[in-house]
Amino acid sequence: MGDLMGNIRLHDGFVYDRHAYELAPGRDPELLAGGIEPPSDLELKGMEALSAVELEVFQHKITSIVEEAREVYMALSISEGIITGDMNTSVFTAEGDPAVVATGIFFHTLLNYPQVKYILKYYRDDPTVGLHDGDVYFFNDPTCGGVHTFDMFVSAPIFHNDVLIGWAEVGGHQGECGSMSPGGFSPTATTRWEEGLHVGALRIGDNWELRQDILDFFLNSVRNPFVFASDLKARVATCKRIRDRVLREVERRGEAEVAGGLRKILAVSADLAMQRISQLNDGVYRSVIFNDGVGLESGLIRLPTTVVKEGDRLTVINQGVSPENNMGPQHCTWHLMRASMGVYLFTYFFRGLAPNIGLLEPIRTLVEGPSVANCGAEVAHGEGTTISAMNVQNLHVIGSKMLFDSPFKLSVSAPFSRNVMIYVYAGINSYGYRAANFTGTQNLAGQGARFDMDGEHASGFYWASVTDSGEVEESDMRLPMVTLARVIDKDIHGFGKFRGGTPSVEISAAPVSGCDLTTRGASDRLSHNPGIFGGYSGPPNPRFVVKKVDVFSQLSQRTDEVELSQYSLAKEHPLSGEYQFSYSSQPTEHFDYGDLFVHGVGGGGGYGDVLERDPDDVMDDLRENVISFDVARNVYRVVFDQDTLTVDGPGTQAERELARKERLKRGKPFAEFIAEWQKLRPSDDKLLYYGDWPEPNAPGYSKPFWGLFS
Amino acid sequence: MRVSVTEYLDIELPARRWICNRCNTDLGPADRSYKEGCLIANRNPREVHPVIGTDEHFNFSFDPEWIRLVEFYCPGCGTMVETEYLPPGHPLTWDIQLDLDAFERRHMSEPGRASLEDQR
Incomplete structure (x- = not known):
């Protein structure tokens, strides 16, 4: 192919290698976009x-x-x-x-x-x-x-x-x-x-x-x-x-x-x-991810990532990004898009190298602006990390595809969970002073499955794998809420030959004086936790609260056992109250004594074909209560005794052969699939903030693959 | 010579063909996407991701009006070689577009580099 970047055509009228805003008192975009300063005489x-x-x-x-x-x-x-x-x-x-x-x-x-x-x-x-x-x-x-x-x-x-x-x-x-x-x-x-x-x-x-x-x-x-x-x-x-x-x-x-x-x-x-980069295969790699909200409203947003790898250099390109909107804080700056890449690069791609800005020297960052990924100065920026994390998830998928045929295969994995949901509690805490913050449950997301093993449950914080989840007794004192349970929950990770890790879901309640709650998030109807090589994605993660429940009174009066888990509460409504499932971006709202908060940060994506998962591992998933019987039967296609959790080997083999036949019957050849697929389109109300469909900055685009402009 | 590029996909050199490494089915030329050689299904994601709860839209599963599950199968053995989650009608992703000249140089000329067969 040769001269790979020569085949990339950037759109006219946008900036790519710098910010979409100019010099102003206190900020100088040139200082943000520049590389490492040349050494001084003393340093030399x-x-x-x-x-x-x-x-x-x-x-x-x-x-x-x-x-x-x-x-x-x-x-x-x-x-x-x-x-x-x-x-x-x-x-x-x-x-x-x-x-x-x-x-x-x-x-x-x-x-x-x-x-x-x-x-x-x-x-x-x-x-x-x-x-x-x-x-x-x-x-x-x-x-x-x-x-x-x-x-x-x-x-x-x-x-x-x-x-x-x-x-x-x-x-x-x-x-x-x-x-x-x-x-x-x-x-x-x-x-x-x-x-x-x-x-x-x-x-x-x-x-x-x-x-x-x-x-x-x-x-x-x-x-x-x-x-x-x-x-x-x-x-x-x-x-x-x-x-x-x-x-x-x-x-x-x-x-x-x-x-x-x-x-x-x-x-x-x-x-x-x-x-390290020079030991990977040259080529063009792509991944795309979507969000389903902008802050004030729901709406599709697109964030595609193209990586061009040539020799010992990488170019990371975000082109065809949804335009800037004035409807919320999910806008990212050029420098945050660049810096966020460190989350994947330092943890996986450059694993073993000391994390510092020197590692970014061979990486050129091109972010289309103005857009949600490279925005102007006046819009709200508070959730720019939602956008930059979408790029990181793409980069993780791409990185795994680059590393598979390399000496660094150990880092091949599906992305860590980034189905962000943050509950910010505000009010008077147990010490008597005003506090407003989130809990360490943020740091209990599921890891993506790895090429040779499952992802860890409740593994860490998306942005920082070495964070801790804190002590609930201490956060109960420092924040105006009370933790009732932290649970490794069910059916909330990506399935695959190796499954993603499940998050720990925190069940908590408002204290005597009540408290205020602000929630922010993304991926309520879709997911930012893709699987890889045939693995399924981690599932969406909407807001879930229960009002008018007075959980303390109900629990003290009940004589039977009440399971406090996301799965049980959502499925069975074991406590009387108003169960509310909603879009995650919600303004501050007061909650009364005993109102219930259900808060998790999502599960990692799966790796490989579900039909290749060891049936005994599926039984372990059931024993650990991280999947339901339905998933074991209908997704993993395992035949087993529900009472003893014993696998029927021949029955499972026959069931999986049947599943493969179903696939061959269901699947269509490329041309036939594309002919039908290209007739589909989301309804207009979902595309208000998307830009031109399907390429936000290329009206009339009709190719079967995105990102091909020549 | 075969080189594993993903969990399920090899590239045959010097023929430059995508091959399913589970059943050896030829999935087409490596200068095109392997997806063109797959069988492809447009699925309701709720067939895989369980609905948890009572809300029609917010239930810890995907809303099929927003996102579809696209599965890519090897036409020989039915192995699911890749998945994509896309809004209905959104173009597919040409995810791996290798510089095949460089790829071939690297794999066929590097002395001592083990072939896939050697590794197995």
């Missing part, structure tokens, strides 16, 4: 001095510093997100590139540095601002290089004898930020002005002391001033710990070796990434 001197072995020792040392800082930050914080690992601690190069990061959240590894570059470019030499040892900066603006306004970060320069060596940076999912809904996520926000604080880069402290006037401004801008102040101080304290530790290393090695070592880590990572 240090890079030359460090041998490969010494660099390894140095990297290990800096890693231990940020890992220690991670523990410090989590221990000092009182926000659920931070405590359970939705955070990062970092050391940046002097020019502001993240070199060594402990996380937490993998995309944090690739974000939150443009603000540092902004400080260096615009404030360092500004006499009204300047840059000095002991300065403390705050930022949270998603258009300036962050994620969403409720992810908040602090950074501080690391000076030694007036020489800038690097930066310490600490932050994570703080939650409440003064947005229209308590707790940060505002699913009905349509402009950035409804999403609370926007701080590009603000010096909030000198000589490691916070300025009281600025602190008062912050505390008067949020609903939970106690939590905000406490966690802000935790970030500053952690930054100082990082800075002090790095300075010890400077005293031991000298300024050049430390500054140059940080920069050399990135250069080595870039080389390693290219070496």
Whole structure:
């Protein structure tokens, strides 16, 4: 084929390699879209001095510093997100590139540095601002290089004898930020002005002391001033710990070796990434995924991903993306689309390599804008991660197809669950202060099936496989709700030769004083958890609450056993009350004492043909209560004794042969299928926000495969 | 020489043909999508994904008005080599479009590289 990118035709009238918004006070898109800064003279001197072995020792040392800082930050914080690992601690190069990061959240590894570059470019030499040892900066603006306004970060320069060596940076999912809904996520926000604080880069402290006037401004801008102040101080304290530790290393090695070592880590990572990419098959790979809502309303949205792999380079292209709308916060920025790829790349594709921004050097990112994936500055951005995660899911599918015929087959798998559903509880907690946040159930999603084994149940958080789910007794104290159960639930993962992992579903209730609930999500009627190589997708994940139930009274009065699981509650309605299943993006609503919340984050996709699943494994699934008898019989086509869960071998073989015959009868040859398929189309009410059908930016498209424009 | 490119699909070299590795059925030229050599079914996803609950639209299964389950079968043995979840009528995905010249160079000229037969 040769010159693969030469065969790709990008649409006229769109931007691809940069943001769809321009320079403004506090943000500079050039700083967001640029790559790693060239090394300074000091760094070059240090890079030359460090041998490969010494660099390894140095990297290990800096890693231990940020890992220690991670523990410090989590221990000092009182926000659920931070405590359970939705955070990062970092050391940046002097020019502001993240070199060594402990996380937490993998995309944090690739974000939150443009603000540092902004400080260096615009404030360092500004006499009204300047840059000095002991300065403390705050930022949270998603258009300036962050994620969403409720992810908040602090950074501080690391000076030694007036020489800038690097930066310490600490932050994570703080939650409440003064947005229209308590707790940060505002699913009905349509402009950035409804999403609370926007701080590009603000010096909030000198000589490691916070300025009281600025602190008062912050505390008067949020609903939970106690939590905000406490966690802000935790970030500053952690930054100082990082800075002090790095300075010890400077005293031991000298300024050049430390500054140059940080920069050399990135250069080595870039080389390693290219070496790995060069071992994969050249070609063009594609995957597409859809959403069923935009925030305020339902509607189809498309996010296609094309990866062109040539030599030691990748180009990731999002072309044919649904247009920007003004109907909700599901809009992503160019830099978040790029950074989010780290979630897949670092965990699977580049498995074994140290996660840092150097790994992205051989990867070119082209995101069509303006669109939902590369939006303007004025729309709401709070759920941009919904869009960027769709790209990551595509990338995971594509990556597995690239890695199958490679030395890195161990990473071949279906994607982790991203059928996002977040319940944000707000009210007075058991300590008596106002709190607004989600619980660690976010971190109990199902893993996608792997090429040689099932996915793990309740494995972790989509964005961060190393997060924890927290202690329910503690979250019951910190948040205005009461956890009744966490259950590995039934029929809520992808089926396959190897099945996806099932989530742990949290069943909780409103306390005596009641509480407010905001829910945000996606994939209510469809799924973002594809299977692979014939595996089925993880299923959709709508909102599920029960009102007027007074669960505490009913449970205390019942003498029989009530199973508190999503499956049982939804199927059997064992408690009297108003059962509500709905679209997940819902504004803040008050819930009374004993109202019930059912909250899970979805199951991973399956791998391979269901008819190849070992029948004994299907029986194990039944014993573990993760599938129903119907699925065992009708999907896996296993014949078994329902009482003893014993497989009828010959009966199963005959049943599966019958299933294959049914397929051959049901399936149609390509031309016949396409002729009928192309007559179909979703109804117009579903396509209001989609763009032109079926290619959002190519009216009249009529090819059997998408993405073919020549 | 056969090279496994997915769980179920090999490419025969130097013929450059897609082959089902479960039954050896030829699925067509490798410079086209293997999906053109498959039997394809448009299914209601609720035949596979159980409806949980009482709501018509929000029930932990797919809404067939929004998304269809497209299954690709080997015409020889009925193995399901791939699935797609697409809005009704949305074009299929040409998911693997290899640079076959580079692929052949890599696999047929690299000394010591094990063939699929060797690996088995």
